[in-house]
Amino acid sequence: MNVRLNSSLLACLLVCTVAAADDALRARNDAIIVRAIERMPGYDYSQDKHVLDAINRHLSRSVGSADYVALAKRFRPEDMPERLAEIISSGLNDSVKVEAADVLCGVEGGPQLLAEMLECEPVDPAAQDPSLEDLPAQHRAAQVAGLLGNLGNETARELLGKVVRDETQPFKVRSRAISGLAKNGQGQNLILQLARSGNLVPDTRLLAGGLLARSNNEKIRQRAAELLPQPQLKDQKPLAPIDELAAMRGDITNGQMLFRGVATCANCHLVDKFGKEVGPDLSEIGSKLSREAMYTSILDPSAGISHNYENYVVLTDSGQVITGVKVSETPTEVVIRTAEAIDRRIPQAEIEEIKKSEKSIMPENLHHTFDQKGLVDIVEYMASLTKK
């Protein structure tokens, strides 16, 4: 019994080893055939079933690996767009992914697949939290935008241009697309064109202007200075562009001191119940906004006003002008919260005119109350305010 069991085990092992050896041998042969074909650029192998099978086996063995991209480029298998898309979303290194994106731009159906990978659920500007379900999609889209930014071909430019015009897409993705476009002259010109025609979503104007200010083309630098001016510190001292600011690290304690003190942020924002509530509660802002977005909120507050906090200007029949965030509205009265966090109840009957302001109630040039280091410290403080 024992002997029989052992011998059948052995037989099984033998068969398996032979099969494995067979597979390894076949893989080696396939690789040799593929390499030979690669060295014969003009050779039409499409009629040779033996060769075709070898190529297909070799391709399917390399799916998901760096080798696949070069092989797919040469042999153009039918399912190559999907397989390349998988590589782009994989954990392979960026050089391989950029190459895969480059090939994908040039195959039928490729740009469509890239467009799908770039697209996220529309974001609701009024939402306090970004939808958690969509975070992986946002992360992937931002990554794809970053990869396309390295290509500089027309397809990549078109795809990125579409993203930066679409205000329903998250800031994280649009800002990566801007950075990508800004990497070459044609992309820079596209950004200028969008800025001039008013098609650049306002919250990326600062980032775009800062990137174009470093173009090696003097004309582009000049046009950017006109169309996308950069903020300055008080006394016209230069301020680093926001992509550079976002890479800096600051001092949380000093940031908190400024936030509660001279910078006046706490006059309008609550953090862990400290402060006043004119604008959104910032207790978890570090989980919600990237550093780029925080710098944009401070330096260009009117660029992306969220629907819940639109600023209104009310003119009463007695000639009073009251400005602030609309807290509530009923058929009989409107409640406006002013910048000093005072609620003004205004009877509808006394309202001569009420209109929405283009400007945020959050003051411009708040950054004139501190220097660049202070700004970096405040953002460091906000970045530390994450979900408990």
Ligand code: HEC
């Ligand atoms: C006069 C009131 C006021 C002051 C002062 C103020 N803010 Fe704001 N802030 C607002 C309002 C209102 C909003 C929301 C509407 C908008 O975006 O304009 C806002 C939005 C923000 C946002 C975006 C929040 C989000 O969820 O997207 C950040 C970040 C922010 N402020 C930071 C600051 C910092 C930092 C300071 C101090 C340097 C500051 N604020 C000073 C009123 C103010």
